[in-house]
Amino acid sequence: MKARPVLLIVVAAFGVMLASALRLLVSNVDGGLILAWPGDPTILSIRLWSAIASGLVGGSLAASGVLLQSVMRNPLAGPSLLGMTAGAALGVAIATYITFLYSGTIVMHRAPVVAAVIGALASLGIVVLLASWRGGLDPVSVVLIGLVISVLCGALILLVQHLLPDGGLAFAQRWTMGSITQERAWGLAAGVGGLLVVSLVFGMWLGPSLDAASMSDDEARSVGVELGRLRLACLLIAGLLTAGSVALAGPIGFVGLICPHIARSIAGPSHRTLIVLSTLLGVSMLVLGESLVAAIRLPGGRLPVGVVMALVGGPAFLILLRKGFASGFDSWGRA
Amino acid sequence: MTLRFDNVSFAYHKSCDVLREIDVECRPGITAIIGPNGAGKSTLLRLACGLNTPRAGNVSLDRTSVTAFSAPQRAQRIAFIPQRSRVAMPFTVQAFVRFGRLRCSSSEGAVARALEAVELDDQRDRPLHELSVGQQQRAGVARAIAQLDGATGSRVLLADEPTSAMDPAHRLMVGEVFQSLANTGVTILLSSHDLNEANALADRVLLLSGDGTVAAHAERERVMEPGVLSRAFGVEMRRLRDQGVEALVPTRNG
Numbered sequence: 390m391k392a393r394p395v396l397l398i399v400v401a402a403f404g405v406m407l408a409s410a411l412r413l414l415v416s417n418v419d420g421g422l423i424l425a426w427p428g429d430p431t432i433l434s435i436r437l438w439s440a441i442a443s444g445l446v447g448g449s450l451a452a453s454g455v456l457l458q459s460v461m462r463n464p465l466a467g468p469s470l471l472g473m474t475a476g477a478a479l480g481v482a483i484a485t486y487i488t489f490l491y492s493g494t495i496v497m498h499r500a501p502v503v504a505a506v507i508g509a510l511a512s513l514g515i516v517v518l519l520a521s522w523r524g525g526l527d528p529v530s531v532v533l534i535g536l537v538i539s540v541l542c543g544a545l546i547l548l549v550q551h552l553l554p555d556g557g558l559a560f561a562q563r564w565t566m567g568s569i570t571q572e573r574a575w576g577l578a579a580g581v582g583g584l585l586v587v588s589l590v591f592g593m594w595l596g597p598s599l600d601a602a603s604m605s606d607d608e609a610r611s612v613g614v615e616l617g618r619l620r621l622a623c624l625l626i627a628g629l630l631t632a633g634s635v636a637l638a639g640p641i642g643f644v645g646l647i648c649p650h651i652a653r654s655i656a657g658p659s660h661r662t663l664i665v666l667s668t669l670l671g672v673s674m675l676v677l678g679e680s681l682v683a684a685i686r687l688p689g690g691r692l693p694v695g696v697v698m699a700l701v702g703g704p705a706f707l708i709l710l711r712k713g714f715a716s717g718f719d720s721w722g723r724a
Numbered sequence: 725m726t727l728r729f730d731n732v733s734f735a736y737h738k739s740c741d742v743l744r745e746i747d748v749e750c751r752p753g754i755t756a757i758i759g760p761n762g763a764g765k766s767t768l769l770r771l772a773c774g775l776n777t778p779r780a781g782n783v784s785l786d787r788t789s790v791t792a793f794s795a796p797q798r799a800q801r802i803a804f805i806p807q808r809s810r811v812a813m814p815f816t817v818q819a820f821v822r823f824g825r826l827r828c829s830s831s832e833g834a835v836a837r838a839l840e841a842v843e844l845d846d847q848r849d850r851p852l853h854e855l856s857v858g859q860q861q862r863a864g865v866a867r868a869i870a871q872l873d874g875a876t877g878s879r880v881l882l883a884d885e886p887t888s889a890m891d892p893a894h895r896l897m898v899g900e901v902f903q904s905l906a907n908t909g910v911t912i913l914l915s916s917h918d919l920n921e922a923n924a925l926a927d928r929v930l931l932l933s934g935d936g937t938v939a940a941h942a943e944r945e946r947v948m949e950p951g952v953l954s955r956a957f958g959v960e961m962r963r964l965r966d967q968g969v970e971a972l973v974p975t976r977n978g
Contacts, residue, residue: 462812601823603812607775608864612871613799613827658813 394662397655401669405444408676412440417686436683438573443679443694444672445581446569446638447648449630451671452588454645455652455664456623459599461528467645468631471531471624472512472538474642477635479542480508482549495553502577502636509632512538513624531624567639568693569679574637581633585668588626592664595619599660641695643702644671650709674698726751727772727880727911732781734767741779742767743936750913750930754906756922757915759932759939760957765915766807768932769882772913773804786878799827803871805883809864811852817863818848824871834873838866841901843894857889865898872910881905881912887921899925919961919972923948931956948972 413436414424427433450468457466468474484504489495516538520530592599601614610616634641652667678697685692732746743764757765770776771783774790783790785801793801803824811820821835828834839845842862847855852863865886872879883902887895902925906912913930916922922929922944929947933939939956940947947953950961950972959974 597823597826600815600819601826603815604820604823605806605810607770607773607804608806608809608867610775610795611773611799611802611804612823612867613795615795653813658815659819 394656394659394666397662398665398669401666401673404673405669405676408673408680409440409444412436412443412676412680412683415680415684417684420686422684434573435571438575438578439569439679439683440676441578441582442569442637443675445578445585446567446634446641447644447671447673447675447678448585448668449581449588449634449671450641450645451648451652451667451674452585452592452664453627453630453634454647454671455649455660455667456588456592456599456627457645458649459660460602460620460623461531462603463528463532464650465646466528466532468627468634469539469640469642469645471535471627472516472542473509473535473628473631474635474640475539475542475546476512477505477509477632478640479546479549480504480506480511481635481639482546483508486549486552489553502574502580502633505636506629506632508542509628509635510625512542513628517621517624566693566699567635567641567695568682568691569638570636577633577636581630581637584626584629584633588630589664589668591622591626593661595622596659596661596664599623600658603658639693639695641675641698643698643706644674647702647706647709648674650706654709654712726786727878727913728782728784728787729768729771730782730784732771732778732783734764734771734776734778736767741936743771743932746781746938748930748938748941750911750928752906752909752911753927754902754912754914754925755928755930756926756944757913757930757932758917758919758922758956760934763932763934764936765932766884768930769804769884769913769915772880773802773882774798775804785880796827799871800875801878802880802882803868805861805864805868805881805886807861807885807888808857809852809860809867814851814853816849817844817852817855817866820852820863821848821866821870824867824869828871828874831874834870837873838870841869842866843897858891858894861886861889862894862898865901869901869905872905879910881910883912883914885915885917888917895921919948919953923970923972 414426416423427436454467457471458464481501481504484501485495516531516535519534520527598614598619601612602609602616602619606616648667648671649663652663652670656662656666675694678694681697682692682694727750729746729748732743733741734743735741757768759765771778772790774793777791790798818835818839821838825831825834839848842865844859844862844866847859852860855863868881872881887898890898899921902912902914914925926944928942929944930938931940931947933956940952950963953961953972962973962975964971964973
């Protein structure tokens with residue numbers, strides 16, 4: 390790796406440290422913002438969990454976005470667009486409903502990992518199966534089918550919500566806009582962290598193939614890219630990363646979409662650098678978002694971090710889009 | 725060292741064969757593939773590259789089916805130049821040419837030589853998508869040259885109208901590059917609508933007819949005859965000569 394990418398990664402890693410330090414220091418007591426090291430070990434543990442979990446969610450979504458945008462050759466590809474986030478959320482919704490049927494209460498405190506994983510992978514499986522009908526995993530078909538599956542899952546989530554008492558308000562609060570789970574599930578965090586490390590190693594190992602896959606299908610295959618396997622592997626890893634992030638925080642948009650774009654505009658399109666830089670940016674972005682929601686207190690309670698991500702990410706994406714088109718990113722999608 | 729099409733038939737849809745019973749052997753040197761639109765020229769190249777599998781028959785390189793090679797094995801033997809090279813992300817020309825070395829030992833020397841061969845070494849740091857279409861075609865040629873650089877054993881270059889958007893000077897230059905590759909033992913299949921380019925470069929010519937069968941496959945002099953070409957393309961072809969240079973020109977009857 391050349392000097393400049395290494396320097397960018399070091400700077401991004403430093404940004405992660407600063408964001409994490411901020412999350413450990415920041416709190417809001419009686420409407421007043423406080424920046425202080427928590428003396429109580431329990432509070433420290435809560436803030437540490439908040440920093441680590443939000444970092445893992447941001448990193449997972451950003452890494453997932455890089456893999457998806459690359460193999461789909463689509464700047465709009467991301468966990469949300471391909472139906473994975475909605476699938477994971479639907480899995481959680483169904484699990485919540487089944488629990489309600491048996492126990493009579495809406496259990497929201499436990500991280501429903503298995504349900505999220507099954508939901509994300511099931512929706513991914515349906516997308517891949519339907520897109521493969523015409524032979525190969527055509528990027529346009531994958532995105533279009535992903536969009537349809539996403540809408541269908543969204544409708545089913547609303548249906549489940551209406552099957553729960555009081556319209557499933559408690560459920561909706563958590564699952565329409567994601568927020569970091571308060572349950573300190575360290576085992577789950579370790580699992581998501583391990584998966585994130587594996588996906589980074591995978592991305593760096595297959596970086597040259599991911600680079601070459603940005604050519605047309607015929608040209609990529611002619612230089613030796615095994616496109617079918619590459620796409621399947623990337624989709625599978627992206628699905629698992631999305632499921633992990635949903636289990637930790639529910640559905641959070643824009644991070645997986647915007648971080649790869651920012652990283653690409655800084656470091657160029659080479660995937661070995663891109664996946665690491667994008668992941669670090671995702672970590673910083675969500676940890677900063679989590680710090681922000683910890684710093685402010687609203688009458689309705691703590692704001693879900695997903696709201697902040699959407700409010701910041703949406704306009705930021707529009708700015709990037711405008712800037713990107715001016716600097717030559719308009720080659721997207723025309724290959 | 726031969727690329728063989730053994731009674732190859734291919735159909736994109738079951739009801740309609742694009743190619744029918746192609747039985748052709750290509751040896752080192754340049755074989756031009758000519759024929760009317762829809763005759764199956766590009767499809768033939770895709771089959772030779774293993775991008776499609778024949779409905780019947782077999783395409784083989786040195787008696788091994790091209791679809792039996794692993795992806796790295798095939799990439800080390802067979803390079804493919806599409807009509808236009810494009811990338812979905814802003815990779816530079818140099819990075820794009822380096823894609824040709826994906827399954828080869830890393831060699832910046834091969835990339836530099838390929839860029840120099842197509843006179844793009846001064847454009848190496850520009851994003852590929854900022855280049856003109858003709859320059860992008862030259863980058864595609866460079867990528868394929870880099871892919872075959874240093875390869876041992878059989879080498880095949882499949883070029884699908886690689887010069888269609890190039891200016892005359894660069895057409896001649898790329899033609900010379902192909903001829904020098906052919907002289908080193910590369911088997912080149914060159915699909916072209918430019919009959920004069922085919923006439924100038926090819927050792928042998930494969931003429932496909934509109935129904936996807938072989939109308940002629942022989943030495944260039946025997947196929948590039950006005951009478952043979954007139955029948956194949958449905959227009960009258962005339963040969964003009966001037967100071968040792970000849971040109972095949974289509975005309976309307978009468």
